[in-house]
Amino acid sequence: MPKKITIEPVTRVEGHGKVTIHLDDNMNVVQSRLHIVEFRGFERFVQGRPYWEAPVLVQRLCGICPVSHHLAAAKAIDMIVGAGAGEGLTPTAEKMRRLMHYGQIFQSHTLHFFHLASPDLLFGIDADPAIRNIIGVAMENRELAVQGVMMRKFGQEVILATAGKKIHGTGAIPGGINKNLSPEERDRFLDGKAFPNIDQMIDWSLDALAFFKDYHKKNKDIIDNFARFPSSHLSLVRKDGALDLYHGVLRAVDAEGKVILHDVDYRDYLDYIAEEVRNWTYMKFPYLKKYGKKNGWYRVGPLARMNTADFIPTPLAQKEFEEFRAYSGGKPSNSSMHMHWARLIEILHAAEMMKELLHDPDLQGDDLVVTGEKQYEGIGLLEAPRGTLFHHYRINEQDQITMANLIVSTTNNNEPMNRAVEEVAKSYLNGQEKITEGMLNAVEVAIRAYDPCLSCATHALGKMPLEVTLVDNKGEMIDRKRTGS
Amino acid sequence: MKTLFYGYGNPGRSDDGLGVRFVEELERYIRAHKIPDISFDSNYQLNIEDADTIREYDLVFFCDASQEDIDGFCITPVKPSDARVEFTMHAVSPAFVLDLCRKIYGRTPDTRLLHLKGYVWDFKEGLSEDAEKNLQAALTAFYEMLPSLAGNKMPEIIKSSACT
Numbered sequence: 024m025p026k027k028i029t030i031e032p033v034t035r036v037e038g039h040g041k042v043t044i045h046l047d048d049n050m051n052v053v054q055s056r057l058h059i060v061e062f063r064g065f066e067r068f069v070q071g072r073p074y075w076e077a078p079v080l081v082q083r084l085c086g087i088c089p090v091s092h093h094l095a096a097a098k099a100i101d102m103i104v105g106a107g108a109g110e111g112l113t114p115t116a117e118k119m120r121r122l123m124h125y126g127q128i129f130q131s132h133t134l135h136f137f138h139l140a141s142p143d144l145l146f147g148i149d150a151d152p153a154i155r156n157i158i159g160v161a162m163e164n165r166e167l168a169v170q171g172v173m174m175r176k177f178g179q180e181v182i183l184a185t186a187g188k189k190i191h192g193t194g195a196i197p198g199g200i201n202k203n204l205s206p207e208e209r210d211r212f213l214d215g216k217a218f219p220n221i222d223q224m225i226d227w228s229l230d231a232l233a234f235f236k237d238y239h240k241k242n243k244d245i246i247d248n249f250a251r252f253p254s255s256h257l258s259l260v261r262k263d264g265a266l267d268l269y270h271g272v273l274r275a276v277d278a279e280g281k282v283i284l285h286d287v288d289y290r291d292y293l294d295y296i297a298e299e300v301r302n303w304t305y306m307k308f309p310y311l312k313k314y315g316k317k318n319g320w321y322r323v324g325p326l327a328r329m330n331t332a333d334f335i336p337t338p339l340a341q342k343e344f345e346e347f348r349a350y351s352g353g354k355p356s357n358s359s360m361h362m363h364w365a366r367l368i369e370i371l372h373a374a375e376m377m378k379e380l381l382h383d384p385d386l387q388g389d390d391l392v393v394t395g396e397k398q399y400e401g402i403g404l405l406e407a408p409r410g411t412l413f414h415h416y417r418i419n420e421q422d423q424i425t426m427a428n429l430i431v432s433t434t435n436n437n438e439p440m441n442r443a444v445e446e447v448a449k450s451y452l453n454g455q456e457k458i459t460e461g462m463l464n465a466v467e468v469a470i471r472a473y474d475p476c477l478s479c480a481t482h483a484l485g486k487m488p489l490e491v492t493l494v495d496n497k498g499e500m501i502d503r504k505r506t507g508s
Numbered sequence: 509m510k511t512l513f514y515g516y517g518n519p520g521r522s523d524d525g526l527g528v529r530f531v532e533e534l535e536r537y538i539r540a541h542k543i544p545d546i547s548f549d550s551n552y553q554l555n556i557e558d559a560d561t562i563r564e565y566d567l568v569f570f571c572d573a574s575q576e577d578i579d580g581f582c583i584t585p586v587k588p589s590d591a592r593v594e595f596t597m598h599a600v601s602p603a604f605v606l607d608l609c610r611k612i613y614g615r616t617p618d619t620r621l622l623h624l625k626g627y628v629w630d631f632k633e634g635l636s637e638d639a640e641k642n643l644q645a646a647l648t649a650f651y652e653m654l655p656s657l658a659g660n661k662m663p664e665i666i667k668s669s670a671c672t
Contacts, residue, residue, distance in 0.1 A: 175556055
């Protein structure tokens, strides 16, 4: 008799995660689904509000990555005030925004690696969940935990210095930025008196990469083959093909590396990307129109960015990028666990970018804002920590927002996360009738590789767990396990 | 007694901003009255770097909105806890911050959690009427105990309080 397993909640995954696994008569996995309760209320909520409020309003959406939403909205509103699409700002404004963005990438990726991923690497995915966190890391390797804490702090301090406030930052405004970086603010990141400086951040980023690569050397099977599946990959890249997390053109490659979306202007995204609705979940499934719902889905995020970019424009990260690409024979990596590797390369790149920007005198400039002829539509994209983030607004004659469309990174990764869960379910659950802690952990590890922010994706409140349920072909539950139960 | 008040929550979600608002109001009062040795911080949520933030203090108050069945506001002691990570992967609890501080720095401040009861969690700025009342009641209680804190004494209300 076919059966179904459901897993909820997923620890260390923001938002409500519920996994349902269907088994056939022989107890083999026939289908698995990651259910996320998406609430699109935010897009309705901003309608009627003045457009210039958008960069601050959208921070209500999510306390996890407010900077990404702040900047994506600001880029869209730049278009509305006639300041162009990502390339028309003053050097001070663009570089301040970039510094803010790299601070966000740095702190977000750091949290993921040290708090969420490194425990799996230190203790193994079958380890007791009670120790699979940064406290467990601190007990095993205090220096590693201290590095994680101080790297997070550095990124947060960069955000504070550029956005002006930790909560509801106002740094990015329509057409530019509302402050520059004073020499005193800059020097805090260079002199190492208040906290370890940017050179230390680069060294620690290299240490984290070395830690991962050492683990990889000893555990090739799990890093290379766990939740591995072929897919297309999509991200912004700079016009010359470089990795650029703040601005660029949209590029997608298939699982073999063939370019299937050729560096298109992101303002035309609706010509290329659509979202499918499925009857078993409220979260949509974006796909490339040209390849249809079945074959047009793609991955976003650090792994996708390593697969789409031609090079990284900072020397240390470029060296790591070359090693990463060579490992897959120059072709895209389709291993979910390589997401950790890619994320660490981006931590290093973000640190190098911050150093470059901190030494750039443009950050002390006073020319902060540009305006031009008002437009009635604005589209802003950037590469958020978890992947490509789309903000799209239309306004009326009264300057009120009449339409908002947001495609958040986690929504872009909806299909890949489902695929990852299915791969793991087939490996760990085939032939089983009961859910063990090890199976539960494996499903978590697969989802966690994508660092989903279900708070953004669901636009929902509260702490949300993960549960796995096993159901037979008649829809009857035969087992259910919650993390921590 | 070197004291930190740390409010967290999202003020864009109505009463979820209670903790942050409490800290803003208290800071305004303390600056006006020039009371020394008290610092303030706020964020959307607590995270691992807050282990570094709290390590230099003798006394820390985390201030948060609460959906619990409590009467207005209450204060509970926080003990370090190495319990498993909360379901929310991108935020940690006061007990987790305290435990991380203990594990990596070898010390922990005396830590309390101020629970401020909220009712409305919509996408909007500003507190509900009932939450505002709870906020004012909590502020009044703290204004009264500030002289004790400034005199390096732990006020009785904090020592003995609990949420029941």
